[in-house]
């Protein structure tokens with residue numbers, strides 16, 4: 274029977290079919306962070322269990338780590354410090370490799386795992402974090418789980434997994450100048466809704482997807498979860514294979530392994546006549562720089578657009594729109610262009626990679642951060658940070674007035690000291706604009722790195738296409 278890429282990934286990892294809707298799924302890799310693992314380890318301790326296959330687990334400190342220049346990266350908040358020291362203790366006890374606070378390569382899990390060659394096409398990757406969907410960019414099935422499930426995966430390297438339905442999102446054509454994968458995904462989410470892919474694993478395909486760099490594909494699959502998807506996949510092509518081979522020298526250098534890997538990876542695509550439960554088609558030409566106006570990632574409009582009237586007949590939608598607008602201090606009919614921002618945040622597992630930082634530099638040219646604006650760049654990992662320093666990106670950012678920080682989640686969700694003051698409006702390259710996400714009362718506008726860079730140098734939300742190149 275013809276199968277989708279998703280079905281193939283599930284089939285190769287099914288240990289047992291539990292019932293019609295559930296399988297026991299094997300995890301090739303389980304990623305852990307300090308935030309969703311403590312109770313899971315405590316649960317194992319209570320039962321006298323140890324991680325079953327420690328080498329197929331990797332941990333990092335990401336959410337609570339300070340990003341200030343302090344080389345020791347000392348965590349002052351006692352609860353957070355305890356989370357980090359617990360993770361260290363637990364990883365030592367269970368022999369799980371850890372990117373600890375003082376590790377030069379530490380970073381956000383979804384940035385470090387691919388860059389170290391840990392993610393390869395055909396894998397199942399699980400993590401107690403919703404943005405694990407990122408790995409679909411390499412043809413790996415990644416998804417987030419809760420802390421009780423983390424315990425189960427540690428103990429058995431498997432998970433009771435409810436099967437998802439198949440959705441295909443096809444995007445053909447060429448993304449217009451000044452637009453990126455971030456704009457594309459914001460457009461898709463604004464069209465299908467924050468719950469539009471709920472219960473589905475989405476496969477992205479089409480000529481516009483083929484043309485995306487691997488890092489741009491990470492951005493796209495990372496945000497699939499913001500449409501409610503349980504996974505986002507892209508069939509691995511030559512670009513994905515090259516990306517992985519460059520990071521897996523042991524496979525690349527061993528002829529037998531390389532041939533076997535390439536044969537496996539080539540089969541990782543949906544069969545011609547595979548059936549999808551839902552199909553969506555979008556034109557790349559319709560993408561413009563997108564910016565969110567509300568408190569849900571689907572409340573996004575093109576920069577040239579206006580905040581839309583909601584469906585007046587739908588009480589729930591009316592109430593949530595009114596609430597969102599009250600929170601963001603905006604009104605129906607308003608344009609976002611020219612709206613002043615006091616803060617700019619560039620980073621996160623969505624847009625904290627080297628290509629994102631290159632886009633920032635290309636946008637700002639010789640401009641400086643506008644007076645009265647605080648702009649912060651937080652690379653997604655130590656490796657990204659080092660590369661940006663080698664390429665001269667860091668020096669340019671600092672000269673332009675940006676704060677150049679150490680890696681971590683930082684102001685994506687403000688679990689460390691990088692917290693916005695109430696009422697502060699922020700242009701942000703992150704993935705969630707929920708109420709209070711970047712600090713109580715803070716207002717988040719999601720956008721691409723180039724758009725955030727344009728906001729930093731102008732002090733207002735600006736159409737990057739109108740910014741003269743210099």
Ligand SMILES: CC(C)[C@H](C(=O)O)[C@@H](O)C(=O)O
Pocket residue numbers: 308309336401402403404417686
């Ligand atoms: C803290 C963690 C559980 C959470 C997630 O699952 O996504 C966080 O990373 C986020 O982005 O909101």
Ligand code: SF4
Pocket residue numbers: 335336381383402404621622623681682685686703704
């Ligand atoms: S960067 Fe943001 S979205 Fe990504 S894992 Fe950290 S908190 Fe979650």
